[in-house]
Amino acid sequence: MSSAANGGRARRSRGPHPPSAGASGQRAWFHKPSVVPGFGLTFGFAVTYLALVVLVPLGVLLLRATGVGWSGFVQTALDPRTLAALRLTFGASFAAATINAVFGVLLAWILVRYRFPGRRLLDAAIDLPFALPTAVAGLTLAALYSRNGWIGQLFAPLGIRIAYTPLGVGVALLFVSLPFMVRTVQPVIEEIDREVEEAAATLGATRLQTVVRVVLPSLVPAMLTGYALAFARAIGEYGSVIFVAGNQPYVSEIVPLLIVFRLEEFNYPAATAIATLMLLISFAMLLFVNLVQAWSRRRFGYGS
Amino acid sequence: MEISVRNVRKDFDRFPALHDVSLDIRSGELIALLGPSGSGKTTLLRLIAGLEFPSEGQIFFGAEDASARSVRERNVGFVFQHYALFRHMTVADNIGFGLTVRPKATRPSPKEVRRRVLELLDLVQLPGLENRFPRQLSGGQRQRVALARALAIEPAVLLLDEPFGALDAKVRKDLRRWLRDLHDQTGHTTVFVTHDQEEALELADRVVVMSQGRIEQVGTADDVYDRPASPFVFSFIGQSNVLPVEIRGGSALFGGTVLGAAAEPDGPRRMYVRPHDFDMLPEGEGGLAGRIVVARRTGGSRFCTVDLDGVPIEIELPHDGSAVRPGDRIAVRPRRWTLFDNA
């Protein structure tokens, strides 16, 4: 009796228009028939727009890069000035993302777990680097961390200059990549089951052991995601950095700025080659984030 | 380990969760805290564990006042309702966790931890699953891993919060029997919380019936079922009927009909009767006369709703082949009952 009911249910088609053979069968392979109209129009428009605004221009870049040729590519990439810029960009991005990984988790923890006056305001303020135009951030950080700025003058007597040095690059990148770790880790901390921490305590773990061995490991997938997002943003950042970096070739010149210089010299092959290199690195980061999330979901049953 | 809860009161933000609760748990005993939600049973369990602290009163582990000891120092095995397994650790790492967080001096070697883990996995009948992650286990398996993890620290007392609450009915019954066997085998003092009376009566040596932050009765399954201490216990455990009766000259009367002898002072009472404690009387022998409203057959007996001139009662009659139908007139008399004062 139950099998008959199931058979009946299975035979019943979804929606008022059962898929028929031929053309609509082909369509069904791509697009599952639905009562809700407008798929052709919206999908067609969205794909066309995506292609015209994003995919084709990026494709042109990659196409032009193949025109540069392998040797030209290697030559540009191994140019000492490019190498110096790459080293600085990656080094500063790595440092900024790492420091923000620590403070990001700390801030997310404070915002989720502690109750204190002004918490909501603080929570909202975390997004400031997203909302504040990079030029404003750069201009202000340069003023703050220059030798007679509010913060810079504290370091000047120690012989430490921050603005217009590689340190300035780091400061700017710290600012722009601050929210990523907080915002990826925060929802995961919110969802930590208090019972899990209690369980660790009943088993004799100290608070520190509970945090280090139970809480933090459960944040690792989110931290990896946040780290990759922060790192990717830092590598591509331009606006805020050029104000504080000083932009001296070989010393405080970042890769995006080098691209701009090459472009202004009408050296399109070099600009294209460097840009392609950066683009590939960005895609690798994107792939990494997706893989981490897929791995985490499969293994532990939660993503980030 | 004996546990003694003495005059414990617990308030959450001025809202009282427990009022002056005292309870003695004997060593090796299996005790159920039974009550509806909000009765304070989970709060009492968490107080014993040290996950909460009493607003007033003390909790003794053996002869020692444990009130000031943190949960870490109490050495309790706690099994959480949703198991609270560590999702990023394998089954083996979960079970071994309590041993590996011990101070260096008392921490067993990794090899010894491994040996104990495998031993416990055998005990909870999950051999070979040590390298799985919690996510890869069924609900019943997770439950047993949580139990093994709690047992790994050789707890003074084992505390279980709704241990079968998240499982489906079949698994629940199997695990219940298995837990009883395990308890008999290991002899841990065990306290578990449940809202399922069947579970409590079947599994526990003694049942603690709780309501609204107070203990209503502590006793064996027979005690709480046959000799309920309060109207709450009577109606919470098993089914019951309430008849407004009058005591006059040593007899209990319902609407002028004498139901039986009652050696109590005169006055109004409420009579609690179980559905199966009614006898059906042949016509003309008095008793309570009523009309059958609903009759349904369940297994070897027949449940009837009988209307006694406006007072509906549920009775359970042994099935003797005679058919009773809605609309039939019937006469019954309670065989056993408990009288409580009108509240």
Next chain:
Amino acid sequence: MAAETDTTAVADRGAAAPAARRPRPVTTETPLTRALLLAVGLAYLALFLFLPLAAVFTEALRDGLDGYLASILEPDTLAAIRMTLLVAALAVPCNVVFGIAAAWAVAKHEFRGRSLFVTLIDLPFSVSPVIAGLVYVLLFGSSGVLGAWLQSHGITVIFALPGIVLATIFVTFPFVARELIPLMQEQGTGDEEAAVSLGASGWQTFRRVTLPNVKWGLLYGVLLCNARAMGEFGAVAVVSGRIRGETNTMPLQVEILSNEFPLSAAFAVASLLALLALLTLALKTFLEWRYGDEMSSSQPGH
């Protein structure tokens, strides 16, 4: 909190020795650790968030209110403000239309390659803004793929408004779509199916059933999209040519003024952008607080 209350309760009762080491709840740190973590976190935010914000306004008002107003009313600056508003007014609606169309296709329908499509929508977030500008130069610039054709038809894209709008569209591309997609997915297709079965057309279904359900989420996306559109620097810098009074936007004007004297002029323009950021944050927080349950759970923004 509870720990403190517990200790006082015990102290009141005058309990003996054990009360001194009254245990605290197990799922939080000691009050000392908490205070320490809080102090470190606040100090970090002060250093990197609050001080810069305070500095913008302090520096902008260094020459007094008159100097401030004079800096803003300077013709080139006014032109930059106009340009920024114009670019946002053109770029944001384009991305709104795209966002709605993409969300409709993804959330209300099932098709092959859906997750790839969603990934591609997010792509512009992982591309450096400089590269976003560069790709349009390579496409439309004088030596670009379409450069010669455009020139022969007298169309200028690069170093002109179209290029700036295109670059802005590129960098703000995902904002509306990534807000609407999860929201519309959560809501499912039940309402739309009901509307269609009652005889509503596709457009009627969208306007009268779907749109009211997602309006706050849409507003949220528009808000973030607009903030980025008005504040974008890198991509626009590459394609604008920075012609004063003509192709300069506010962020570019900030950079130009920052190389001149007095610096307070640069900060004056910057303060306007900072006010925009604060307004955006305030509205965003208000939307999250008031209509949070009508919006999808917020994702890390960009």
